[in-house]
Amino acid sequence: MPLYKAPVEDVLFLLNDVFHIERFANLSGFAEASPDVVEAIVGETAEFCEKVLTPLNRIGDQQGCRRGPDGSVTTPEGFRQAYRQVVDGGWIGISVPPEFGGLGLPVALTQIVNEFMTSANMAFAMYPGLTQGAIAALLTHGTAEQKSLYVPKMVAGEWTGTMNLTEPQCGTDLGLIRTRAVRQPDGSYRITGSKIFISAGEHDLAANIVHLVLARIEGAPEGTRGLSLFVVPKVIPNPDGTLGARNAVSCGAIEEKMGIHGNSTCVMNYDGAAGWLVAQENRGLNAMFVMMNEARLGVGVQGLAMSEVAYQNAAQYAKDRLQGRAITGAKFDDKPADPIIVHPDVRRVLMTIRAFNEAARALILWTAIKSDVAHRSDDAGEREAADDHMGLLTPVIKGVLTDLGFANAVMAQQVFGGHGYIREWGMEQFVRDARIAMIYEGANGIQALDLVGRKLAKDGGRAVMAFFGEVQGYVKEQAADAAMKPLVEPVGKALGHLQQATMWFMQNAVAKPDHAGAGASDYMHLFGLVVLGYMWCRIAAAAHGRLDSDPSGRMKAKLVTARFFMERMLPETATHLARIQSGADTVMELPAEAF
Ligand SMILES: Cc1cc2nc3c(=O)[nH]c(=O)nc-3n(C[C@H](O)[C@H](O)[C@H](O)COP(=O)(O)OP(=O)(O)OC[C@H]3O[C@@H](n4cnc5c(N)ncnc54)[C@H](O)[C@@H]3O)c2cc1C
Numbered sequence: 001m002p003l004y005k006a007p008v009e010d011v012l013f014l015l016n017d018v019f020h021i022e023r024f025a026n027l028s029g030f031a032e033a034s035p036d037v038v039e040a041i042v043g044e045t046a047e048f049c050e051k052v053l054t055p056l057n058r059i060g061d062q063q064g065c066r067r068g069p070d071g072s073v074t075t076p077e078g079f080r081q082a083y084r085q086v087v088d089g090g091w092i093g094i095s096v097p098p099e100f101g102g103l104g105l106p107v108a109l110t111q112i113v114n115e116f117m118t119s120a121n122m123a124f125a126m127y128p129g130l131t132q133g134a135i136a137a138l139l140t141h142g143t144a145e146q147k148s149l150y151v152p153k154m155v156a157g158e159w160t161g162t163m164n165l166t167e168p169q170c171g172t173d174l175g176l177i178r179t180r181a182v183r184q185p186d187g188s189y190r191i192t193g194s195k196i197f198i199s200a201g202e203h204d205l206a207a208n209i210v211h212l213v214l215a216r217i218e219g220a221p222e223g224t225r226g227l228s229l230f231v232v233p234k235v236i237p238n239p240d241g242t243l244g245a246r247n248a249v250s251c252g253a254i255e256e257k258m259g260i261h262g263n264s265t266c267v268m269n270y271d272g273a274a275g276w277l278v279a280q281e282n283r284g285l286n287a288m289f290v291m292m293n294e295a296r297l298g299v300g301v302q303g304l305a306m307s308e309v310a311y312q313n314a315a316q317y318a319k320d321r322l323q324g325r326a327i328t329g330a331k332f333d334d335k336p337a338d339p340i341i342v343h344p345d346v347r348r349v350l351m352t353i354r355a356f357n358e359a360a361r362a363l364i365l366w367t368a369i370k371s372d373v374a375h376r377s378d379d380a381g382e383r384e385a386a387d388d389h390m391g392l393l394t395p396v397i398k399g400v401l402t403d404l405g406f407a408n409a410v411m412a413q414q415v416f417g418g419h420g421y422i423r424e425w426g427m428e429q430f431v432r433d434a435r436i437a438m439i440y441e442g443a444n445g446i447q448a449l450d451l452v453g454r455k456l457a458k459d460g461g462r463a464v465m466a467f468f469g470e471v472q473g474y475v476k477e478q479a480a481d482a483a484m485k486p487l488v489e490p491v492g493k494a495l496g497h498l499q500q501a502t503m504w505f506m507q508n509a510v511a512k513p514d515h516a517g518a519g520a521s522d523y524m525h526l527f528g529l530v531v532l533g534y535m536w537c538r539i540a541a542a543a544h545g546r547l548d549s550d551p552s553g554r555m556k557a558k559l560v561t562a563r564f565f566m567e568r569m570l571p572e573t574a575t576h577l578a579r580i581q582s583g584a585d586t587v588m589e590l591p592a593e594a595f
Pocket of ligand 1: 163164166170172173196198199200257436439440441442445446
């Protein structure tokens with residue numbers, strides 16, 4: 001069975017030594033996140049993930065979800081009991097305000113819990129993960145009545161949440177949505193239509209499922225400007241929260257798919273189901289964006305989580321598997337061959353994955369803290385800056401972390417040679433599971449377009465200029481430190497590439513938008529490398545500070561990994577820049593019939 005050990009020490013190092021979470025004590029909920037509270041939550045989650053969720057991962061993959069003739073869906077053996085433990089542990093509402101039954105603790109803790117759970121069992125972790133997204137949308141856009149009726153039940157895990165956008169003819173282009181809503185005299189709506197690919201659309205983990213559904217009210221404009229968001233419960237709750245009549249929503253089928261078999265991906269049929277408007281009419285996409293942005297960060301965490309668990313297994317295998325001798329002569333004379341970890345090419349793979357994982361985790365936690373500043377700070381300027389950061393970094397986190405999360409799962413599988421292709425070792429499941437993260441929540445090509453087409457120019461480029469300013473300022477400040485110079489110098493150079501790429505778009509893509517479309521994916525990855533490089537500088541600065549008091553060697557390992565990132569991964573920014581500057585002419589030259 002594949003192993004998983006939650007990276008507890010790493011997250012504590014990031015929270016305490018790199019991001020100094022104690023400095024945010026003025027934000028609500030941070031004072032309560034004292035070191036002992038944080039350690040207790042992180043430790044308990046780690047134990048649950050290692051002992052309960054990890055063994056269920058293979059079972060979930062093999063059994064999958066089954067739909068009964070009545071449209072009910074049964075999750076794999078053990079999922080119900082594990083879900084009960086999640087509910088009892090209070091994990092779903094860790095960061096939800098206490099007035100809705102949550103603990104109100106920093107979002108960073110939620111992200112840590114989600115990373116651990118996803119590494120242990122991605123399909124399972126999606127059930128509470130989607131509920132968290134639906135809670136965020138209701139808290140931001142729901143009426144007071146909707147919040148008090150739905151959110152506490154969802155925080156308590158009694159009801160779960162879903163997001164319903166996709167239809168057979170409509171994926172990326174949500175303007176094509178056909179699901180209809182008809183206003184009723186009592187103020188509710190009748191929802192009719194069919195949604196496909198709905199994660200956790202039907203299951204047996206909770207008594208009720210709260211569907212957030214995008215639909216078009218009769219007479220509303222065509223396109224995305226005519227979409228409204230509705231809350232459509234599977235069972236209609238009475239005003240006191242007890243369950244009433246069954247609503248006209250049902251699961252018509254579950255998809256047979258490549259991975260995440262333990263998560264039900266459903267066709268959901270709405271046959272005149274009762275729904276209630278969330279936010280204003282025709283402003284549904286705006287409201288759904290809260291859930292989508294939340295989910296996009298969650299999907300970025302999935303990329304990291306799959307890369308982490310794949311790495312751990314590959315590293316262990318590389319230490320155990322005996323093949324060949326080191327190029328420089330035998331390292332383990334007592335054995336018939338050396339373990340493959342002696343080979344530079346195997347180490348290159350492991351170092352590449354590790355250098356990604358540790359910086360990606362820092363990026364997630366840094367952004368989680370920004371998310372709290374954006375929602376909890378008393379200072380309007382701070383809130384605006386943090387919100388800018390979230391908007392700019394969300395497509396980068398979603399797109400880059402999932403592209404590389406999948407690539408890393410494949411590289412880790414390669415360390416196993418032929419055994420990686422054999423089901424017993426579990427590596428092929430990581431590859432299959434990780435693949436979806438590049439596709440859903442807006443395929444990664446769309447994330448890149450969002451970054452280049454919307455986020456760069458937003459508010460006159462305020463967010464990207466602030467990001468450039470922060471990294472540039474840090475590089476300048478640290479360049480005087482001899483220990484940091486070898487790290488900040490390459491990051492400064494990579495930032496220069498990013499700035500040149502941004503300028504190239506400004507000069508060339510306005511007149512010819514295909515230039516932006518053809519370069520967007522490279523730009524997103526160039527951005528990702530710069531921000532991961534910046535994270536490595538921040539990590540290394542903290543590691544230097546602890547070097548003398550670290551007999552475990554973990555801090556030294558951080559510094560070596562930081563150097564590896566600068567030498568081996570960051571130079572790719574030059575390639576991305578060259579591709580961007582080559583423009584769209586060749587990409588667009590062949591006529592469609594030539595393909
Ligand atoms: C397992 C699974 C779970 C899912 N869960 C949910 C869920 O819970 N709720 C939900 O609503 N949906 C869900 N989805 C749907 C998912 O979000 C969509 O599949 C995804 O958004 C892409 O839509 P599509 O499949 O129709 O692809 P299309 O929109 O047809 O896109 C096909 C390809 O074309 C590219 N493309 C499309 N338009 C453009 C453009 N303008 N410019 C450049 N490239 C473009 C895309 O990047 C993509 O690579 C799920 C899907 C799967 C497989």
